[in-house]
Structure formats: C-alpha cells, structure tokens
Amino acid sequence: MIQAESISVSYGSRLALKNVTFQSPSGSILGIVGPNGSGKTTLIRALSGVLPLQSGHIWVQGEDLSKLSPSERARRIAVVPQAVNLPPSFTTWETVLLGRTPHLNWLGQISEKDRLIARKAMERTNTLDLSERYVGELSGGEQQRLLLARALAQSAPVLLMDEPTAHLDLHHQLNLLQEIRTLAHDDGFTVLMVLHDLNLVARFADRVALLVEGKLQPPGRPEEVLTAENLSKVYRVPLQTLLVGKGRHPVILPAGY
Amino acid sequence: MGTPNAYRPYLLSILLLAAMIFLSIAVGSVFIPLEKILQVIGQRLRGIPPELRSTDLSPFDTILFDLRLPRTAMTALVGAALACSGGAYQGLFRNPLADPYLIGVASGAGLGAMVAISFHWPRTFLGLLAVPVSAFVGAMFTVLAVYTLSKVGRSVPPSTLILAGVAVSSFASALTSFLLIHASGEIRRAIHWLLGGAMMSGWQPVLAVLPYILGGCAVLLAMGHALNVLQFGDEQAQQLGLPAVWVRRVVITAASLATAAAVSFSGIIGFVGLVVPHIVRLVWGSDYRRLLSLALINGAAFLLAADILARSILAPEELPVGIITALAGAPFFLWVLRRAKQQNMW
Secondary structure, three states: OEEEEEEEEEEOOEEEEEEEEEEEOOOOEEEEEOOOOOOHHHHHHHHOOOOOOOEEEEEEOOEEHHHOOHHHHHHHEEEEOOOOOOOOOOEHHHHHHHHHHHHOOOOOOOOHHHHHHHHHHHHHOOOHHHOOOEHHHOOHHHHHHHHHHHHHHOOOOEEEEEOOOOOOOHHHHHHHHHHHHHHHHOOOOEEEEEOOOHHHHHHHOOEEEEEEOOEEOOOEOHHHHOOHHHHHHHHOOOEEEEEEOOOOEEEEEEOOO | OOOHHHHHHHHHHHHHHHHHHHHHHHOOOOOOOHHHHHHHHHHHHOOOOHHHOOOOOHHHHHHHHHHHHHHHHHHHHHHHHHHHHHHHHHHHHOOOOOOOOOOOHHHHHHHHHHHHHHOOHHHOHHHHHHHHHHHHHHHHHHHHHHHHHHOEOOEOOHHHHHHHHHHHHHHHHHHHHHHHHHOHHHHHHHHHHHHOOOOOOOHHHHHHHHHHHHHHHHHHHHOHHHHHHHOOHHHHHHHOOOOHHHHHHHHHHHHHHHHHHHHHHHOOOOOHHHHHHHHHHHHHOOOHHHHHHHHHHHHHHHHHHHHHHHHHOOOOOOOOHHHHHHHHHHHHHHHHHHHHHHOOOO
16 A cells, blocks of 8 residues: 655656645555656656655555665565666566565575565566566567566565556557556555556556646546546547446547547 | 576686686796696795705796786786776666776876875885775776766766766876876886886785775675666666665775776776676676676786786787787777667667
C-alpha cells in the first residue's frame, strides 16, 4: 500500500505536482492518466523517492518514505522505468540479478537464494529464454519485460510503472497487462501505473485517476472517471465513450465516429 | 556465473602476468636464466647471510634485488593501478573513453607530484610517502574540474569529457613545465620522469606507493557491483537501492588515489587505463566485478610488456615506457572513438 499526502514537487520555480493526495491499496491497480507534461513521470519519480518533496508526505506500508535509506526504500518500492538508454552490454540475466541490489551486502555478494528469486521473476515474465542475450540485442518489448523481471526480483510489495506498454505490440501489451493484473489480484502487489492508452487503462486498472497540470483528481472506477465529459475537457478534444463487454468497460473514441 | 568457466579468465590472466614478470626479471643488459633466478631467490629465502652466498651468483643477486625486482614490482603496481582506475572511471562516467590520462587526472597528479618533488620531499622516506598525497590532491582537483566542466544535464557526453580533459590537462602540464624550468638543476631527470618510465630506482619508492595503490584498488574492487548498478544511470541506481552519490564519491576518490600513487614515481604513462579495460571488456564482458579485477592483473602484465620493449628496442639505451604505451594506445583510442561514433554514442 502506498499513500501520498498532499505532496508538491517543483523543478526550479515551476510547480510540477500540486498537493497530490491519493491512496493505492495492496492487491489492486491504480492507473494514472493525463495529457503530456501533466506530471505523470514526475509523480513516479517522487513516489520512488528520487525527487525531494517540497511539501507533503509519502507513506509506504505505513512508513514515512523520507525516513528510509535507499536500500530500505528499494525493498518496499520497485520501479519499472521506460525501456530507454539501457546499458547494452549486460546480459538479461545479469540485469535481472541487479534487482537483488537492496537485499545484498555492501560487497554485492549474490547468494543461491538471490539467483532463485531472479530466476522465478524471469519465469513469471517469460524472459528465461533471453537469459544469455545482451540487452542491446533485445526488442523494445523484450526490454520492457526484462525491466518488469528486474522489478519483481526486488521482492518489493509496491510496483510503480511508467508506461510499461509503450513499446509493445497489441499482443504483448495485453499479455503484459494481464500478468500485471495477476500480480496485483493474486499476489497482492500494490500497482501504480502510468499509461497513455485510455482504453488499456479502462480495461485493466481497478481504479483510475486523472492528472492534469500537476493536480490529481480523485481516483474512481474507470467508468466513473473516464467519462466523455471529463476526458473531453482534459484532452481538449471532443470524445465519446461506449461501454462494452460484460464488465461494461468504457471504450474511448474521438467524437463523431 | 559460478561455473568452472568463471575462473578461466583469471587463470589465463595470471599465467600471462607470471610470464611477463619472468621476462621482466630475466631480460636486460645481462640475461638471467630462470634457473639462476630461482637459485638467487632460493638463497635469499633460505636466509643465507651474504658472506656465505655463492660468489658465482653474487652479480646476479645484485642485479636482481637492487635493480630488476624493484623495477618489476613498481611497473606491475603502476600498470595495475592505471588499468583498474581506468576501468573504474569508465564505469563512473559511463563513458568508454575515460582514462586517467585522457581525462587529465594523470596530469593533475603529475603537477601535485612535481610540487612535492620541487620541495625536495623525497629525501626522506616520510617525504617519499608524502609525494603520492600531494599527487592525490592534484588528481582530485583535476577530476572535479573536468567532471564539472563536461557535465551536460545529468550525463557526461564523451566529446565534452575529452575536451574538458584536454583543456584541464594542458593547464596542469603548463604549470608542471613552469616548475620544471624553475627547478633547473634536476631538469633532465624530471623531463624523463614526465615522459613516463624513468622510475625512481630501488625499493623505497615501491614501498611508498604500495599502501596507496593497494588501498585504492581494494576499494575499487569492492565497488564492482555498485558500478554495475550505476550503468543504468543515477536515478535507476537509486531506485534499486544504491546510494548513488556516495558511491560516486568513493569511486572517484579511490581511483584518483591509485592513479596519483602510480603517477608519483613513474610519471605520466598514457593509455594503459584505456586499452586494458577495453580489451578485458571485449573478451570477458562488462560485469564490473570481473572487469576491474581482470583489468588490474592484465594492466600489470601490459605495462611490464611495454617496459620490456622499452628496455630492449634501443638497448642499451632505454626508452621511456610512456612512448611505447602511447604508440600502442593512441591508434587504439582512435579505433574506440570510431566504434563509439558508429554506435551513435555522440
């Protein structure tokens, strides 16, 4: 469970997050959507503890994030970053093992247990057969799954994801999100994910919140939040929604189709 | 990973180093065969007092213990320090062109050492121990200057790193030259020192650099895992639980200490820190835990080989070893540059 209590973050004089408050309980997926530049990546960075807060508090499993050391933080929160600029000359296996960093001693000695956990993380993400391949040779989708494997190897209960489906084709998008849903619903992970694709958020997130110009609107069920009225205002284009399937998931389309 | 194959690189490297140590001891104006080397060392190990030692062996004993062994030890230590710190700088700056020579750390250390030498500190052993410290101060100044100058946002692009390195290095070299001309009495020796390779002879300088090089390299070897994590950038490193800022400080300090100690008594020897880690990376991969220790062993072997060449090419005249490493290293540098360009690193 991760909780933000009116956090504000600024870059120089520009306020990037303004009094953001929310709560993301374990066992569910909170999707964050919003236009470009609304502060989505900043929110992920702040929640992972790498950006100083101007004000407010972040609580992870009941503990104040700012009071934790980097390794204590990383044992509670794992980040799946966007797959860009990864060092090309490590193998997949070496990269996933680095997820064990917060559990290692200062020499970075890796035990059999660490290897076992890394291997399990790779099994779950279908990356085991990539073990010996170099990261530079992998496709965008493979790199994204590799980063999810590395995050799982951290054994942290909270997963923060920044556009995990950005480089994936439809098949891989759906597979990855299905896997993430299993992680939340069956394994009890707290998942907070930033996504651009409104339809994927609508389909896979348990709750959704809109981030607009650094302000987070109250989270709610997808069909409550992703309404034509809300979205048309936020994205400044006329949009319509249809409710489909037995789950009555909203599907968002430009108006007039 | 934990397979028997993991030891093979070490075995090969140690064999290579052993061969170079043997050649370095054996080759020179007088060739000393292995059998004699073993006899002389055996004599000493058994603690036979000088007056009882075989007179046949005594010229060999003198050459070995007064000249070749200290020189071999010094060369191996310097090569190990330069290669290990070069590998660490490359990891730290996430930049394949970082090398103690190219980023100006060596020149800064040279200036620091020159200041100490021009004050005639090396007359006592304590003064000798202080030379690497003075060189270390010079090295830290240059590395921080170069880092600050070449940083663009949150990264250090290869081009600006090298440009800042050249500028800061030229500045330090100019100051060093000024001091050299000022201290005209020992000018010849000092110029030779500056070219690299006019190592001060005897055991004392070896003992004076030993603690700094051992200490610096030991810290670097312990930071292998941290350097691996740092390859993903400071932000991801922090998210993986690494205190990135602290790690950077420790690595910069340890690498600069090892470089400074190496430069103190052997002058500025370029390209060892570039060539050796690169070859190790090409052959055995980028895992810094392995890379740094293998660079250390092979750096010692590489500089010993260069030193043997420097002594043999124009024998009995000796070339500064820095000429050999530059002749081998500069074309290698250009090759790396081309490769980096092809991979769109600029």
